[in-house]
Amino acid sequence: MRRLCLLLAFFVSPAMAGEESVRLKDGEGKDKVITQCGLCHSLDYIPLNANIMDKAGWEKTVNKMIKGMGAPIEDGDKKIIIDYLVSHYGR
Numbered sequence: 001m002r003r004l005c006l007l008l009a010f011f012v013s014p015a016m017a018g019e020e021s022v023r024l025k026d027g028e029g030k031d032k033v034i035t036q037c038g039l040c041h042s043l044d045y046i047p048l049n050a051n052i053m054d055k056a057g058w059e060k061t062v063n064k065m066i067k068g069m070g071a072p073i074e075d076g077d078k079k080i081i082i083d084y085l086v087s088h089y090g091r
């Protein structure tokens with residue numbers, strides 16, 4: 001039992017330290033996406049949705065995150081983030 005707890009702590013703590021196991025593709029805007037989109041949920045959401053999203057889909061989702069969920073993303077960053085998502089995780 002004790003061993004299991006140690007193992008769990010090992011796997012859980014990097015995530016709690018804010019490090020993501022998800023590796024996003026390199027490209028302009030990646031750092032913005034990591035800092036702004038990882039605030040509330042895992043960055044997994046991005047690759048998981050990649051094959052169903054086109055440009056309109058990502059625009060809608062990013063707008064939903066800003067207006068609906070309250071993501072603190074500035075207008076200038078929004079375009080960079082959407083461009084990144086569309087070119088690396090678009091359908």
Ligand code: HEC
Nearest residue numbers: 036037039040041045046049061062065069070071072081
């Ligand atoms: C202020 C918090 C917050 C931020 C910041 C945020 N999201 Fe979300 N996101 C949510 C919530 C809440 C949900 C819906 C609940 C859930 O499914 O966990 C969600 C769901 C999603 C989904 C699942 C599909 C959907 O529409 O529900 C995707 C994809 C997504 N977010 C992408 C992003 C991207 C890309 C960014 C950066 C631009 C981002 N999120 C930033 C809160 C946030």
